[in-house]
Amino acid sequence: xxxxxxxxxxxxxxxxxxxxxxxxxxxxxxxxxxxxxxxxxxxxxxxxxxxxxxxxxxxxxxxxxxxxxxxxxxxxxxxxxxxxxxxxxxxxxxxxxxxxxxxxxxxxxxxxxxxxxxxxxxxxxxxxxxxxxxxxxxxxxxxxxxxxxxxxxxxxxxxxxxxxxxxxxxxxxxxxxxxxxxxxxxxxxxxxxxxxxxxxxxxxxxxxxxxxxxxxxxxxxxxxxxxxxxxxxxxxxxxxxxxxxxxxxxxxxxxxxxxxxxxxxxxxxxxxxxxxxxxxxxxxxxxxxxxxxxxxxxxxxxxxxxxxxxxxxxxxxxxxxxxxxxxxxxxxxxxxxxxxxxxxxxxxxxxx
Amino acid sequence: xxxxxxxxxxxxxxxxxxxxxxxxxxxxxxxxxxxxxxxxxxxxxxxxxxxxxxxxxxxxxxxxxxxxxxxxxxxxxxxxxxxxxxxxxxxxxxxxxxxxxxxxxxxxxxxxxxxxxxxxxxxxxxxxxxxxxxxxxxxxxxxxxxxx
Numbered sequence: 001x002x003x004x005x006x007x008x009x010x011x012x013x014x015x016x017x018x019x020x021x022x023x024x025x026x027x028x029x030x031x032x033x034x035x036x037x038x039x040x041x042x043x044x045x046x047x048x049x050x051x052x053x054x055x056x057x058x059x060x061x062x063x064x065x066x067x068x069x070x071x072x073x074x075x076x077x078x079x080x081x082x083x084x085x086x087x088x089x090x091x092x093x094x095x096x097x098x099x100x101x102x103x104x105x106x107x108x109x110x111x112x113x114x115x116x117x118x119x120x121x122x123x124x125x126x127x128x129x130x131x132x133x134x135x136x137x138x139x140x141x142x143x144x145x146x147x148x149x150x151x152x153x154x155x156x157x158x159x160x161x162x163x164x165x166x167x168x169x170x171x172x173x174x175x176x177x178x179x180x181x182x183x184x185x186x187x188x189x190x191x192x193x194x195x196x197x198x199x200x201x202x203x204x205x206x207x208x209x210x211x212x213x214x215x216x217x218x219x220x221x222x223x224x225x226x227x228x229x230x231x232x233x234x235x236x237x238x239x240x241x242x243x244x245x246x247x248x249x250x251x252x253x254x255x256x257x258x259x260x261x262x263x264x265x266x267x268x269x270x271x272x273x274x275x276x277x278x279x280x281x282x283x284x285x286x287x288x289x290x291x292x293x294x295x296x297x298x299x300x301x302x303x304x305x306x307x308x309x310x311x312x313x314x315x316x317x318x319x320x321x322x323x324x325x326x327x328x329x330x331x332x333x334x335x336x337x338x339x340x341x342x343x344x345x346x347x348x349x350x351x352x
Numbered sequence: 353x354x355x356x357x358x359x360x361x362x363x364x365x366x367x368x369x370x371x372x373x374x375x376x377x378x379x380x381x382x383x384x385x386x387x388x389x390x391x392x393x394x395x396x397x398x399x400x401x402x403x404x405x406x407x408x409x410x411x412x413x414x415x416x417x418x419x420x421x422x423x424x425x426x427x428x429x430x431x432x433x434x435x436x437x438x439x440x441x442x443x444x445x446x447x448x449x450x451x452x453x454x455x456x457x458x459x460x461x462x463x464x465x466x467x468x469x470x471x472x473x474x475x476x477x478x479x480x481x482x483x484x485x486x487x488x489x490x491x492x493x494x495x496x497x498x499x500x
Binding site (some may be wrong): 022023026027029030033034035041046047048049050054092097201253255256258259260262263297298299301303304307321322323328329330333337338341 | 367368371372373394395396397406415416417420421423425426427428429430435436440441442444470
């Protein structure tokens with residue numbers, strides 16, 4: 001069977017259709033990007049790199065005009081319905097052991113149409129990653145504002161960083177060769193996939209070993225601190241307290257707890273019990289405070305929430321104590337801002 | 353700074369970042385003449401906001417430690433810069449040690465001018481870096497072809 005002659009009219013019709021549809025896809029992509037970033041932060045899936053894209057018009061037409069070499073006819077006889085990767089999201093996590101929380105997030109927020117784990121189906125080395133085709137869930141509250149886009153399917157890819165690096169380079173090489181790559185070259189490319197998988201496994205082990213070392217160091221620090229005049233505030237102890245009061249500290253970088261230790265030192269606290277006493281009932285307001293803060297600042301973490309609880313509970317004395325140690329550039333503006341923000345948060349969460 | 357002049361930046365990642373933290377993060381050293389407002393172009397659209405540039409921090413360390421220091425500060429400006437650093441670092445937007453941070457008026461602020469988003473119909477991107485346009489011209493345009 002001979003391949004059809006390039007049908008300019010078909011290409012023009014497809015281009016026109018997608019040109020009319022593309023804007024909606026792009027608006028959806030931007031809203032989806034913000035939604036997914038917010039959800040990643042809400043679930044404390046930090047260190048995720050999110051890449052999103054809307055298929056370009058040229059790319060859509062190129063794909064829609066592809067010929068199936070087996071049949072000699074168009075691969076897609078109804079491209080508008082059959083080409084489903086108009087909006088693509090890729091979540092790249094540092095290591096392969098980090099990908100499952102991101103996959104579960106996608107499964108939780110969206111309605112999954114199909115889910116494929118690529119790379120495990122054969123012993124041969126090569127591409128690996130999780131592919132999910134999804135659409136908006138009618139049940140999930142975060143998608144309530146996107147009802148106009150329920151007809152658009154979304155392709156999610158979830159990969160580890162080294163898987164992503166290999167896939168990007170391999171795609172670049174194969175795409176530039178227009179799909180013609182010799183077997184020896186392909187073998188070498190696939191062997192590199194194996195090397196990167198080994199590297200990923202090694203990084204996983206290094207991370208585990210580092211965690212063990214850090215725990216041991218923190219335990220030693222705690223022991224040393226508690227023996228010195230009853231002072232028991234350390235960054236590790238603060239992490240435990242914040243976990244107890246607010247939760248979700250797993251992926252908060254340790255430098256935030258070092259900074260929190262500076263804050264409580266400026267406030268004059270030397271014992272954890274004094275901090276708990278100052279907080280009083282403020283801990284009961286955590287859900288309200290979290291909701292109020294993340295509504296406008298989706299990246300807010302548990303240390304920031306804890307700090308806001310201290311500001312709410314201690315009031316103006318919080319400002320006086322800290323500014324006495326480290327005065328802001330414009331003291332009056334800072335004082336006014338502190339009072340305004342505190343009042344707004346109290347209105348949002350109720351009196352403490 | 354000239355409030356009637358808008359620098360419209362290519363904003364694939366910058367537009368979602370602005371919506372998250374009312375800021376624009378870019379390489380150190382980039383200057384935008386005396387434009388008093390910043391707009392965003394992505395997805396073949398000049399988005400319908402011209403945010404006022406409220407403050408520019410010329411070089412900010414892009415790290416969790418610096419984000420923590422700034423976010424927990426008493427200084428409201430440092431808090432805003434910190435939130436921009438936090439958003440940039442968390443979202444993977446920042447891949448260098450230091451960036452410049454522009455604090456912008458929020459989308460709903462009275463200082464922000466809004467207008468109907470402007471479609472770009474041309475074969476290639478309207479800008480891949482940035483372009484300067486008068487605010488009045490953006491407010492009057494329906495497509496980029498209407499902008500002088």
